[in-house]
Amino acid sequence: MRSEIAESVSVATRLIADRARFEAIGTELARRNPSVVVVAGRGTSDHAAIYARYLLEHALGVPVALAAASLLTQYGIESASPQSALLAFSQSGAGPDMIALVESAKRRGAYSIALTNDANSGLAAAADATAYLDAGPERAVAATKTYIAELISVALIAAAAARAVGRDAAWANEIEALPARMQASLDAASSWITSAADAPVFGALLRGNRTLVVGRGFEYPNALELALKLRETTAMFADGYSAADLLHGPIASANAEVPTIVLSTDPATEKSISGSLERLRAVSAPLLLVHSGASGSRGMAPLEELALPNGPSGPLCTPVTAIAGLAIIEAVATGRGLNPDAPQGLTKVTKTL
Template sequence: MCGIVGAASHRNIVPVLVQGLQRLEYRGYDSCGVAVHAGGLTRARTTSRVADLLTQVHDDKIEGLTGIAHTRWATHGAPAVHNAHPHFSHGAGEGAEKARPARIAMVHNGIIENHEPLRAALQAKGYVFHSQTDTEVIAHLIDSLYDGDLFEAVKAAVLQLHGAYAIAVICRDEPQRVIGARAGSPLILGVGKDGTENFLASDAMALAGVTDQIVYLEEGDVIDLQPGKYWIVDRAHKPVTRTVRTVQAHSGAAELGPYRHYMQKEIFEQPRAIADTLEGVVGIAPELFDGVTHDGSTGASAHRVFKEIDKVLILACGTSYYSGCTAKYWLESIAKIPTQVEIASEYRYRDSVPDPKTLVVTITQSGETADTLAALKHARSLGMEQTLTICNVATSAMVRECKLAYITRAGVEIGVASTKAFTTQLAGLFLLTLALAQAKGRLSDADEAQYLQEMRHLPVALQSVLALEPQLISWSEDFARKENALFLGRGLHYPIALEGALKLKEVTYIHAEAYAAGELKHGPLALVTSEMPVVTVAPNDALLEKLKSNLQEVRARGGVLYVLADGDTKIESSEGVHVIRMPEHYGVLSPLLHVVSLQLLAYHTACARGTDVDKPRNLAKSVTVE
């Protein structure tokens, strides 16, 4: 979602700021901007891409030693230049913008829930608003509290803010100072290599190649940043020291290489991502999930936790939620542990029945998903203290908040529509299933050996699925002319049908819905016509014959079927039935193979329709607001 970059230096910092925004483009945005101290405050903003901002900065000869930059994903106010960040405050009084130069410039990630009463109070003081954003409220609030010390003004301002925020602020009267603060949204400090500059960012990726010395600010921290020094106060405004860590955020991971889009690149990276995720796994043991403390030493004991828990509660959003739905089948059939899967954004707003003997599992690619973090905190407030995360970012807030963790090693995922993060989540969740089964005495040595052998074969099996790309391109040519689609699956593959429909929606803008195939006759069959393609995931499992009956229901109504079938299912191509045969049947791990086919279908349909594949409209990669 929104991205922040800030810097205080002894050199022109504009190239670093703009390059940082380019590295944050993968998060999704609809406007961007930069502001610097150049005698006074000056800025450039656009609703186009960062490349356009770079041209504007060059044409206007904008340079400065201190500055802030931002990519915005619209929440309050439409995507428009006047709503783009950075926002200025010129002071109170009608015509203030023309009467005096801007004094405060600031950028903001998050949502301020009490912006309306703050806006009314500031308007009563004579402040004039030029946007519909909640962010402009913060700029005017800081200006109203400013009395010669920006650090003190920001500390006073954040005490009045309700909601989530990460902010970076500069002031006309203090030319080499950037103030940052965070609560509910991530913000990091990048310590300059030579002691002459320091940086702020919402993501270490923004500072790749600039510095690898990173400080993760804690909830409620406020930081004063200057070229050769910085200091931090906590939520009580007491001075604190935060650990400096070496973080390798390789910019090379974001290079497109020979691929047309990042989504395509990341689909084809899945064999390697799965291999990396399983690297070092020589046997099943709860210790694979042991937590790590902030100083890097071993934290909580997964073995003890797994022995004690009786249930699993999975909290996640979007694609991660569907990986959790898949894991429910594994956990209940293999580990024999009752499992509940909740949409994180819904869970904390309903009455539930807590059980302290529940393992709370969060699933998140970024580890910064606001709804999932809030759901985790809610579960803990109910007395469920045993927490574990499946996450792709070892340094994320989620990993720091949970006692136990498994890092999936998918690598940087740039495309907004998640692909390799999803399959590596499934791999991590299957390992969790086996570890819990072992801890409960429900995994024999023979089964462990068999499952590990099948997991190690996954990269090769995935390569075989990727070889089906030409056949899926042929399907995509049909889909590109449609506006609606149905996806069907049964049992373990119902969540995979849900994920396939989501991928098609995200990148093609085709309306797609997924159903458990047995539900067809209970309503969705009314939608079936020759113009409604029906995609069916058809592995050779215990539900195959039931599924074949569902397919006949579709054909009897004139529906056109697109079937992903295992080789021994005896489902043949015929008029109105298009079949792609999967390379092999893969048992309980079959979802990892079938979903790759659905990813390729969505990708090539998007290409055929000419959509912005890597940056779908209205969507963001890292959803850091509720």
């Protein structure tokens, strides 16, 4: 897992160099002029799909829906049409539910895109277009480099789509800076891990059985994914929440025994995050605030901080924070004496309908 996290930087570099094939998909997606885009995935790929849910709505200005696969697979309801488009995410490309969604989309005239790390998979064969993740074989059960490859692929597709429809794509100018920022982010996380032995939040992560991860907007997919990764590698209960949803009930479960990681790298969401941070501090949750130089804790002690070299662009904060967060999760699992490459009770490919 650790080496695959580090490898994410070269995966990102490779995908960005190969951007033309993603841009062709994004341009075609825009040309189809869908009135709604549907995204689908399971587990880690679900969280990459949620990134696409945000970024494609940003890029195209039309509603994006997260698929409810059960409507198709359990109830036989088909909602695709020539006015819709589908992005289906599956590292293995073998998920029967994802393949069923793509087949339904094709049958009903919707443009379908597969994002998969196996160009010869059933998912790739079924879809109109394949965004091959080119991440190399992923051996750890807990997906890391394929998550980041999915994020980068989505960013490249969305950037081309935004340009094709004449919407704001200024954020995309920084895509080429991502690999360097990701490397700097990983380095910052590694330094923090080395120095964090005495931080209350790190101790709580090593000992506890519950963790909260809070984000907003383009950090929300990371909040979900880091929580899932903690759950997979340590068997603890870890939950990701948007800073807004947290306050509508779940805040009741925050307390001094529950380490909480707050992702606040995007100045656009800083006010929303601050509201949650205040409530978390009021219940003495052991906190780790991950922020970019721009935001930060403004000296609110006692608070453990990790500053990442994020730029100001919300939509691209996701892969930069992801690599740092994943490194921290890996260190927590290892620090608990566990082998994060082979979590108990999980297999690399899970097939559901």
